[in-house]
Amino acid sequence: MLFSEDHYKFMYAALAEAQKAFDEDEIPIGAVVTYKNQIIGKGYNQVEKLKDATAHAEIIAITAASNRLSSKYLNECDIYISLEPCVMCAGAILLSRLSNVYFASFETKFGAAGSLYNLLEDNKYNHKPNVYSGLYEQESQLLMSEFFKKTREKNKSVL
Secondary structure, three states, rough: OOOOOOHHHHHHHHHHHHHHHHOOOOOOOOOEEEEEEEEEEEOOOOHHOOOOOOOHHHHHHHHHHHHHHHHOOOOEEEEEOOOOOOOHHHHHHOOOOEEEEOOOOOOOOOOOOOOOHHHHHOOOOOOOOEEEEEOOHHHHHHHHHHHHHHHHHHHHHOO
């Protein structure tokens, strides 16, 4: 086991959030924010549902956690994400000062934590979270593959 049992539990919770997005025909990305080994914020992609390009899982989870702690800073908190964060979400992670970032799999088209960019580990900012990847990587990739397969099949039947 590469990570502690708690890390797997929290990433599993992020994947459960991603499944909610999948079930609502949203790109299946989920996130949870933890504080002292408790989930204090959850989110899943709701871009289509809310007609809001900023309604990413990470943003929703960070907002929920900030509201729960009544603070814009989440210094002692960690975030678990089913997919590598994009530039917008990496910015939100930096600005909220999350301590640790765990994500399941890399996202080669929009990733900002090692794939396309590496904003989270860039030494240009006043905050640098620890970044870890690979927890439930295959499960995350499978969920994404199934989503895009379903989307392509639905689009074929419309034509």
